[in-house]
Amino acid sequence: MVTGAATWTGGRLIQRLEAHPDVEVIAVDELSPTVEFDSPMHELEIDELDFAHFFLDVQPHVLVHLQAIDRAAILGREKSHSRVVMGARGLFGALERCTEIEKVVMKSDSVFYGSGPRQPSILNEDTTPKRTTSAYSLSIRDVERLLGEVALDIPHVTFTTLRFAPIIGTEIGNILSRYIQLPVVPTLLGYDPRIQVIHEQDVVSALLHAVARPVPGTFNIAADGQLYLSRVLRLGRRLPQPLLPRQHRAALRALGMFGNRFPGSLEQYLRYGRFMDTTRMKESFGWKPQLTARQAVLTAYGRVTAPGIAG
Numbered sequence: 001m002v003t004g005a006a007t008w009t010g011g012r013l014i015q016r017l018e019a020h021p022d023v024e025v026i027a028v029d030e031l032s033p034t035v036e037f038d039s040p041m042h043e044l045e046i047d048e049l050d051f052a053h054f055f056l057d058v059q060p061h062v063l064v065h066l067q068a069i070d071r072a073a074i075l076g077r078e079k080s081h082s083r084v085v086m087g088a089r090g091l092f093g094a095l096e097r098c099t100e101i102e103k104v105v106m107k108s109d110s111v112f113y114g115s116g117p118r119q120p121s122i123l124n125e126d127t128t129p130k131r132t133t134s135a136y137s138l139s140i141r142d143v144e145r146l147l148g149e150v151a152l153d154i155p156h157v158t159f160t161t162l163r164f165a166p167i168i169g170t171e172i173g174n175i176l177s178r179y180i181q182l183p184v185v186p187t188l189l190g191y192d193p194r195i196q197v198i199h200e201q202d203v204v205s206a207l208l209h210a211v212a213r214p215v216p217g218t219f220n221i222a223a224d225g226q227l228y229l230s231r232v233l234r235l236g237r238r239l240p241q242p243l244l245p246r247q248h249r250a251a252l253r254a255l256g257m258f259g260n261r262f263p264g265s266l267e268q269y270l271r272y273g274r275f276m277d278t279t280r281m282k283e284s285f286g287w288k289p290q291l292t293a294r295q296a297v298l299t300a301y302g303r304v305t306a307p308g309i310a311g
Contacts, residue, residue, distance in 0.1 A: 001026040001058065003046055003091070004066030008172045009107070011035025012204045013064065017211075026058055029067070030083075034173075046087035052094040059100040062211060065091065066107045068143045070136040070263055084139040085146075092150040095157070103158040105210040106147060107203075110165050110196070110220065111265045112140045115272040124277040125163070125218045134265040144218070151216075158214040160285075162206055165222035165276060166269065168300040169200030175266060177300060179252075185233055186251040189242040192230050193273025198223045199296035202289040209287045219285045220276035225293035229270065235294070236301040 002017075004010045005027035014037040017025050025039040028051070033041060044051040046067060068084050095101060113123045114132035129141060144161060151159040168177045176197075179185065198206075198221060206221050233240050243251060252262040282288050291299060298304045 001060040002064045003028045005029045006031040006033045008034045010066045052090050055094040061102050063104045085142045088143040103214040105160045108161050108163045111137045115268040115274050122277050136265045158216050160210045161218040162221045165196045165198045168197050172200040184239045184241050186248050187240045187242050191271050192228045194226050194275050196222045196275050199291045219281045220278050223289045223293040223296050235297050
């Protein structure tokens with residue numbers, strides 16, 4: 001079962017899973033798919049009782065939970081929070097009664113750590129996150145806590161949590177990818193944050209690896225290397241426009257390309273940056289992204305097409 005199947009990541013993951021004739025995919029989401037796939041789509045709200053009944057009827061062997069995502073621009077802040085936290089509560093409650101489940105893979109986010117001036121320069125999986133005002137950061141922390149509690153109750157199931165760096169690419173169409181594509185990019189005056197990213201195709205590859213080779217634990221997932229935001233924009237031949245914070249927020253709203261709000265978590269990231277240690281990803285999880293941070297940025301701008309990566 002893949003929740004969050006309507007997302008770009010969900011659709012591409014399902015396409016790759018469908019290539020295996022012995023795999024049956026059950027796609028679940030409340031929205032229409034962004035990417036077409038052949039598996040049946042079940043339009044269900046995961047924080048409703050109907051979904052829990054459906055989950056227990058289906059009895060999946062593997063759960064890939066991709067729906068811990070910020071959909072405030074689509075659903076509104078309160079409803080998005082309900083889908084993330086209450087949806088996870090209902091889903092994980094059903095997990096405890098599912099007799100066939102063998103492994104669970106959850107897509108989390110580096111926003112778990114937050115961003116701020118007192119943040120450690122390097123974040124590992126054991127770093128205690130700092131206080132944050134970001135609703136999405138709080139939601140992600142709640143979901144990971146809930147998953148940890150369930151994992152203690154059903155120790156025979158393998159739980160893998162992947163904390164992804166911000167995703168960029170030409171297809172995914174998320175806010176960060178659209179932001180760096182602007183010909184003139186509003187930036188915050190006096191700030192040049194360290195940017196750590198991962199390419200969209202490497203995200204799908206990491207999820208497939210987790211499904212095929214389950215390793216219990218939580219892992220930071222990011223491309224090798226780091227870039228300052230100014231360098232990212234130079235690689236894309238974009239022109240930065242430094243602005244004061246109030247002007248910066250107003251400029252983003254005026255552009256009209258981010259819906260009614262620019263996520264607070266992303267605004268903090270573009271001010272303070274964030275950098276995760278990925279040692280466990282390579283040594284324990286046993287996987288490494290194909291593209292470095294620089295290659296991911298160049299590919300996202302369409303300046304290069306990396307071998308084995310769809311352009």
